[in-house]
Amino acid sequence: MRSGVTDICLRLLLGLCLLLISLALWAADDDSSSGSAVTVLTLEQPSDPPPALGTNPERTYSFGVVPQQAATRLAAMWVPLLQRLETLSGVPLKFATAKDIPTFEEGLAAGRYDFAYMNPFHFVVFNAAPGYRALARDRDQRIKGIMVVAKDAPFVALEDLANQDLVFPAPGAFAASILTRAELERRGIPFQTRFVASHDSVYLNVAGGHFAAGGGIGRTLEAVNPEVREQLRLLWESPGFTPHAIAVSPQVPERDAQAVGQAFLALADAAPELLKDAALGPLTLAKDGDWDDIRALDVDRLRRLSQMPAP
Numbered sequence: 001m002r003s004g005v006t007d008i009c010l011r012l013l014l015g016l017c018l019l020l021i022s023l024a025l026w027a028a029d030d031d032s033s034s035g036s037a038v039t040v041l042t043l044e045q046p047s048d049p050p051p052a053l054g055t056n057p058e059r060t061y062s063f064g065v066v067p068q069q070a071a072t073r074l075a076a077m078w079v080p081l082l083q084r085l086e087t088l089s090g091v092p093l094k095f096a097t098a099k100d101i102p103t104f105e106e107g108l109a110a111g112r113y114d115f116a117y118m119n120p121f122h123f124v125v126f127n128a129a130p131g132y133r134a135l136a137r138d139r140d141q142r143i144k145g146i147m148v149v150a151k152d153a154p155f156v157a158l159e160d161l162a163n164q165d166l167v168f169p170a171p172g173a174f175a176a177s178i179l180t181r182a183e184l185e186r187r188g189i190p191f192q193t194r195f196v197a198s199h200d201s202v203y204l205n206v207a208g209g210h211f212a213a214g215g216g217i218g219r220t221l222e223a224v225n226p227e228v229r230e231q232l233r234l235l236w237e238s239p240g241f242t243p244h245a246i247a248v249s250p251q252v253p254e255r256d257a258q259a260v261g262q263a264f265l266a267l268a269d270a271a272p273e274l275l276k277d278a279a280l281g282p283l284t285l286a287k288d289g290d291w292d293d294i295r296a297l298d299v300d301r302l303r304r305l306s307q308m309p310a311p
Helices: 002-044 071-089 101-109 120-128 174-186 199-207 218-223 254-270 272-277 288-295 299-306
Strands: 061-065 093-096 115-118 133-138 145-150 164-168 191-195 213-217 232-237 245-248 283-285
Touching: 061 071, 061 101, 071 093, 071 254, 071 272, 101 115, 101 120, 115 120, 120 133, 120 174, 120 245, 120 288, 120 299, 133 254, 133 288, 145 174, 145 199, 145 218, 164 174, 164 199, 174 191, 174 213, 174 299, 199 213, 199 218, 199 232, 213 218, 218 232, 245 254, 254 272, 254 283, 288 299
Parallel strands: 061 093, 061 115, 164 191, 164 213
Antiparallel strands: 115 245, 133 245, 133 283, 145 213, 145 232
């Protein structure tokens, strides 16, 4: 009897020892796993971001881009650039555009965009009201209107387009539409006007033989699908003017505006490939007076051609 009790006690003691050993091993393994998880998490953390220059990180600012091309194409060009600008400036930015240029103009007139990339005539109009301020512009380039025709078309001069159907991206497209039509009018060349949604649509329609010629600018012609571009020929080019403006709404605090402006300048060294992908060159800070060459034109005539109502 005593031997049986002793045997039972020994078994209980052995079981208790095994349980204690198991608990100790489990605890050691759990500590090791926790340490590993912390190490991995630490390694996966991004490096410290640059100090934020902006003052309002809780608000995301809209950045409107004039819809010279399809929205999906513009997003591919601009979203990576805006993401890098946000990192450099500490100012949250969100890409925005519109279905066409007239709708974009309505947004500018209403002050709907906090920042915007707009054509020179847009800047002159919307600088006056609602008061967009110049922030930056291309440092080296000048904007020129162009007229393109099909590669095998018989036209060799603007006068050859008399009484032809011509296509333009929108009434308010400064170089592609306003400058080109103003030149045709100046020369007394009669023509029929048709409008489409974008520069790309102009090039597609001319290459497809639907119109005798169309208006555009060199930058968008270079950016269009090479198969389309190879079917076109440059017929005429205007003199150069101050290019598109990167502008800021008067509702944006000055420090946030300047942080974004400085970040644009920094892209020339930090990410020149993003500028190139957005069809931009190195930028410079701008002032409202940089577009006085546009103001020196017949603004009333430009407004008539743009079909934008007077403020």
